[in-house]
Amino acid sequence: MLVLDGGPCAVGIESTIVDCTRGVPVLLRPGAITRAQIAAACGLQPLSKEELPAHTPRASGTLEAHYAPAAKVRLMDAAALQTALDLLGADAAHIAVYARTMPRTQSTRLVMRRMPDDAEATAQQLFAALRAFDDQGVKLIWIETPPATAAWEGVRDRLQRAAAA
Structure with a gap:
């Protein structure tokens, strides 16, 4: 090959x-x-x-689950993401967060990466970000759902496929 x-x-x-x-x-x-x-x-x-x-x-x-990283991907809005982190508190580990609105957390073991506010910049780095999370050994990747606009359509599609695995 x-x-x-x-x-x-x-x-x-x-x-x-x-x-x-x-x-x-x-x-x-x-x-x-x-x-x-x-x-x-x-x-x-x-x-x-x-x-x-x-x-x-x-x-x-x-295919529905195309582009999925090894870690389980979950899409959620910024409020749900913050609520989930609040519930876990300092115990949040093996979780990566990729979001435009960076949540507050007590955990020092959480892997966080800011998603660009711009759809084009997010599209350009999306797969590198997902692979980097896999390389860091996370088990879950929580991603803030992109806006429901035409500019974000391709990114939303790839993230929905990643979350379908």
């Missing part, structure tokens, strides 16, 4: 998967090419895979 490493990706979530076999584009996996760019190129607004679920092609990048 041969593995070529071209170094860090410029975008981080480069690949977009679009199914063009149904008469209308269906966005199977958002990525560097946005929904708006697909619409501009095709002249049609792409549907989501949930809008036409029958016969959705199975490609490696569209």
